[in-house]
Amino acid sequence: MLDQAGLDAVQAEARDAIRQAVVFGTQGEEPDPGALLDAVYAPSAVDATDPRGAEEALTSGAGLEHAEVAR
Amino acid sequence: MSTTQHNHDQQSTGAREMTYSEAIREAMAQAMTADERVFLMGEDVGLYGGAFGVENDLIDRFGEHRVRDTTISELGIVGMGVGAAITGLRPIVEIQFSDFTAQAMDQIANQAAKLHFMVGGQASVPLVIRAPGGSGTGAAAQHSQSLEAWFTAIPGLKVVMPSTATDAAELLLAALEDPNPVIVLENKLLYKQSFEVPESFTAGRLGEGRILREGNDLTIVATGIEVPRSLEAAAELAEAGIEAEVIDPRTLKPLDLPLILDSVTRTGRVLLVQESVTFGGYMGEIAASIAESRAFGHLQAPVRRLCGMDIPIPYNPQLEKAAVPQVADIVREATALVKEW
Numbered sequence: 001m002l003d004q005a006g007l008d009a010v011q012a013e014a015r016d017a018i019r020q021a022v023v024f025g026t027q028g029e030e031p032d033p034g035a036l037l038d039a040v041y042a043p044s045a046v047d048a049t050d051p052r053g054a055e056e057a058l059t060s061g062a063g064l065e066h067a068e069v070a071r
Numbered sequence: 072m073s074t075t076q077h078n079h080d081q082q083s084t085g086a087r088e089m090t091y092s093e094a095i096r097e098a099m100a101q102a103m104t105a106d107e108r109v110f111l112m113g114e115d116v117g118l119y120g121g122a123f124g125v126e127n128d129l130i131d132r133f134g135e136h137r138v139r140d141t142t143i144s145e146l147g148i149v150g151m152g153v154g155a156a157i158t159g160l161r162p163i164v165e166i167q168f169s170d171f172t173a174q175a176m177d178q179i180a181n182q183a184a185k186l187h188f189m190v191g192g193q194a195s196v197p198l199v200i201r202a203p204g205g206s207g208t209g210a211a212a213q214h215s216q217s218l219e220a221w222f223t224a225i226p227g228l229k230v231v232m233p234s235t236a237t238d239a240a241e242l243l244l245a246a247l248e249d250p251n252p253v254i255v256l257e258n259k260l261l262y263k264q265s266f267e268v269p270e271s272f273t274a275g276r277l278g279e280g281r282i283l284r285e286g287n288d289l290t291i292v293a294t295g296i297e298v299p300r301s302l303e304a305a306a307e308l309a310e311a312g313i314e315a316e317v318i319d320p321r322t323l324k325p326l327d328l329p330l331i332l333d334s335v336t337r338t339g340r341v342l343l344v345q346e347s348v349t350f351g352g353y354m355g356e357i358a359a360s361i362a363e364s365r366a367f368g369h370l371q372a373p374v375r376r377l378c379g380m381d382i383p384i385p386y387n388p389q390l391e392k393a394a395v396p397q398v399a400d401i402v403r404e405a406t407a408l409v410k411e412w
Contacts (some may be wrong), residue, residue, distance in 0.1 A: 036382055036390055
């Protein structure tokens with residue numbers, strides 16, 4: 001059974017964690033823009049956003065022979 | 072963004088100035104005065120005046136009977152709206168953040184949007200759902216999304232996304248006149264922006280887009296908060312000798328596709344700008360429609376989408392800003408489309 005001292009300790013620990021989080025949030029360094037992609041998906045063998053390098057294909061010139069038709 | 076958007080609103084005669092939220096409030100009051108069947112429901116829309124202050128004093132003007140505070144249950148709010156609508160009333164229900172429509176999706180997608188079809192046209196659901204969306208307020212991942220693509224994929228539902236005070240008011244009035252369920256996706260960042268508006272509001276027309284700035288070098292199609300950003304970008308582009316035509320569809324469904332195709336046919340280049348994510352986003356629908364049309368043969372460059380990153384909206388202000396298209400991004404992409412092709 002948790003006694004009052006135990007409750008006070010839990011409360012103090014929670015307050016300290018919140019205080020540290022506020023200090024981090026208000027005084028910490030700005031995150032790197034690269035952090036935008038962090039933790040969107042849990043690590044796995046297949047990248048959910050780019051399983052086969054689709055972005056690279058779009059920007060590398062692959063498929064441009066088709067775009068030439070439109071030009 | 073400046074605090075006042077001028078030249079943004081072609082309907083405006085510049086007769087007066089008011090904020091986006093004031094315009095919505097005036098339109099709701101106008102509708103409630105004109106038609107006693109119109110009433111409001113939602114979380115904190117009464118005594119508190121709305122989470123963003125949109126309703127303000129409407130409860131004092133129309134009473135608790137017509138400005139009804141509800142429990143915290145989006146499913147219940149929309150469900151009551153559906154019931155009221157099919158029994159002859161004209162409810163406007165507010166979902167405090169459009170993110171919370173997830174809680175109400177069964178009533179929106181499976182009831183409101185389908186009842187008319189499922190009873191063979193014997194009943195209609197003239198329900199208006201107002202829901203603010205978008206990032207930029209530091210409200211983080213669960214209160215900052217742009218979910219329009221969810222709703223445009225639901226047959227039976229009309230989707231409005233106003234970017235000016237006049238459109239917010241007049242398309243709301245149009246939604247109230249429509250016998251179908253209409254979801255109006257407002258933008259939180261625009262609520263406090265001031266606009267020139269006409270002396271009085273009249274119901275607009277759903278399914279009618281608008282060219283907000285004319286140009287011959289490329290077409291920019293933008294929605295929501297990306298409309299004022301695109302106009303600001305177009306002004307910068309003009310200084311560099313690039314004339315961009317800026318189109319606001321205003322109604323995402325039904326879409327004024329001929330307006331877009333005519334413009335793309337003339338300019339030969341198109342940049343599609345939305346705050347929501349690229350993958351599975353609404354602009355993909357416009358891109359596909361261009362590809363399927365005669366306008367495709369007039370393209371001088373591939374269709375380009377400039378959208379939000381495929382990530383939840385971050386809390387940190389700098390990352391939040393970096394996650395969705397800003398004016399500089401639009402200028403950069405438009406310039407590349409014109410200069411590199």
